Amino acid sequence: MxxxxxxAIPIAFIGMMFFAIGFALGINSFLIPVLNGTLGVSSxxxxxxxxxxxxxxxxxxxxxxxxIGKIGYKRTMALSFLLFAIAFALFIPSARYESFALFLVxxxxxxxxxTFLQASVNPYITILGPIESAARRISIMGICNxxxxxxxxxxxxxxxxxxxxxxLISDLYLPFYIIIGVFLLLGVISLMAPLPEVKAAGxxxxxxxxxxxxxxxxxIWQFPHLLLGVLALFLYVxxxxxxxxxxxxxxxxxxxxxxxSYAWISPIGMVLGYICGIIFIPKYLSxxxxxxxxxxxxxxxxxxxxxTPADMSIWFIALIAIGCSLIWPAIWPxxxxxxxxxxxxxxxxxxxxxxxxxxxxxxxxxLKDVVGAQNSYWIALPIxxxxxxxxxxxxxxxxxxSK
Numbered sequence: 001m002x003x004x005x006x007x008a009i010p011i012a013f014i015g016m017m018f019f020a021i022g023f024a025l026g027i028n029s030f031l032i033p034v035l036n037g038t039l040g041v042s043s044x045x046x047x048x049x050x051x052x053x054x055x056x057x058x059x060x061x062x063x064x065x066x067x068i069g070k071i072g073y074k075r076t077m078a079l080s081f082l083l084f085a086i087a088f089a090l091f092i093p094s095a096r097y098e099s100f101a102l103f104l105v106x107x108x109x110x111x112x113x114x115t116f117l118q119a120s121v122n123p124y125i126t127i128l129g130p131i132e133s134a135a136r137r138i139s140i141m142g143i144c145n146x147x148x149x150x151x152x153x154x155x156x157x158x159x160x161x162x163x164x165x166x167x168l169i170s171d172l173y174l175p176f177y178i179i180i181g182v183f184l185l186l187g188v189i190s191l192m193a194p195l196p197e198v199k200a201a202g203x204x205x206x207x208x209x210x211x212x213x214x215x216x217x218x219x220i221w222q223f224p225h226l227l228l229g230v231l232a233l234f235l236y237v238x239x240x241x242x243x244x245x246x247x248x249x250x251x252x253x254x255x256x257x258x259x260x261s262y263a264w265i266s267p268i269g270m271v272l273g274y275i276c277g278i279i280f281i282p283k284y285l286s287x288x289x290x291x292x293x294x295x296x297x298x299x300x301x302x303x304x305x306x307x308t309p310a311d312m313s314i315w316f317i318a319l320i321a322i323g324c325s326l327i328w329p330a331i332w333p334x335x336x337x338x339x340x341x342x343x344x345x346x347x348x349x350x351x352x353x354x355x356x357x358x359x360x361x362x363x364x365x366x367l368k369d370v371v372g373a374q375n376s377y378w379i380a381l382p383i384x385x386x387x388x389x390x391x392x393x394x395x396x397x398x399x400x401x402s403k
Contacts, residue, residue: 009194010196011137013189013190013194013195014128014195017077018121018148020148020186021117021145021148022145022149022152023151023152024084024152025053025149025152025241026149026150026151027110027179028049028107029149029152029153029244029246029248030152030156030167030248031049032046032050033164033248033249033259034167035049035100038168038169039169041100042365043249043368043373044362044368045100046249047362047364047365048104051359052111052358054241054358054359055111056108056111056112056115056355057111057114057351057352057353057358059115060115061115061349061355064119064120065348067116073121073195074190074191074193075191076119078188078191079116080113080120080187081113081184081186081190086109086113087109088179088180088183089176090102090105091106092173092176094106095169095170115354119351121141122351123343123347124198126347127198128198133281134329134333135281135282138328139277139281142328143271143274146267146274149266150264153248154260156260157260159174160172160175163259164259220345223342224397225395225396226335226346226349228390228394229350230335230352230353232327232331232394233328233332233354234354234356236328236356237328237354237356237357237360238361238383239320239324239383240324240327241356241360241361242364243266243320245361246317246364247266248260248263250314253373254373256314262314265321266321267321268318269317269320270324272325273326274325274329276326277326287330287334288391291326291330291387291391291395294322294323294324294391295323295384295391297322299381299384302320302377303381304319305317305320306374306375306378310374313377323384327387334390337395
């Protein structure tokens with residue numbers, strides 16, 4: 001009981017960091033239609049903002065794990081906020097010179113900060129307590145993260161005093177100055193936070209808890225359940241980013257008033273799913289069963305968004321979002337199970353898989369230029385089908401312990 005109480009303070013601080021991740025990513029959903037409308041770039045080109053942000057995961061995912069190994073989780077978290085502050089400082093000259101190329105550079109820098117923060121907070125919250133209840137803890141983090149996505153465009157619209165359709169590039173200066181100050185403050189808070197260094201069972205070379213399965217392995221590539229999970233996470237992050245990052249743009253395409261207010265649709269759906277995860281996992285629902293249920297909901301949502309009348313279809317993105325909600329919390333513990341001494345390397349692969357947020361939304365953007373915004377949501381269907389496979393049998397695949 002005392003051990004559970006001791007988890008409360010670290011969980012609160014990590015929740016703050018997950019909120020910061022969501023806020024930084026949510027800024028993109030405001031920038032995409034603004035850049036599309038003011039710089040004259042196409043929809044596909046404007047979604048390169050997301051590609052620049054998420055491509056860093058595949059480049060810096062493994063280096064981030066090396067940094068964690070050298071300086072620990074807490075200092076890496078603080079470093080990530082410094083990187084975020086530098087990135088948002090770069091957005092100011094990007095706006096001043098109205099340079100799309102500079103916006104991509106700033107987004108790439110923001111992605112580096114995001115990579116280092118994700119590489120530290122996700123494995124940290126996964127191994128902070130029992131692996132069987134990891135999905136519950138990650139669900140709590142998910143609520144913090146997803147509620148921050150719509151806060152970002154609403155914050156920008158509030159500070160600027162305009163909707164996306166009326167925002168000029170020059171209007172971005174003040175909100176970015178505020179954001180720089182906040183992220184520097186978060187870096188200081190991270191250094192002072194009472195976060196103990198944690199290790200997974202068997203991760204310490206001197207540990208006696210190493211699982212027999214991991215002990216027989218000589219390479220991270222000998223864990224098929226992890227590798228299939230990396231692909232599932234890659235696809236999932238892509239479809240989740242589509243659900244979260246396209247709402248303002250889709251509402252603008254549908255010519256709905258106050259487009260930025262529609263940014264709440266997906267986060268609310270995800271929060272509902274996360275609440276169910278907190279209540280039902282692991283007492284009433286296993287992490288694998290939660291993954292299967294969410295995949296089925298995502299399949300249904302993908303079909304309904306495309307086939308319903310356009311002015312109604314935007315609301316069915318909430319069903320895709322509910323489907324996305326417990327996929328991240330379920331995949332992480334399922335994929336990281338029994339990794340032992342390969343835990344940090346395995347988590348770095350999972351962090352690299354977040355690069356799916358660069359590929360899938362960009363593909364959506366270019367599809368939008370060809371077939372329109374509504375039909376582009378077909379991209380989500382095969383993704384949820386694969387995730388269903390992973391929840392049914394993919395996570396169970398193990399290589400033989402014997403040589």
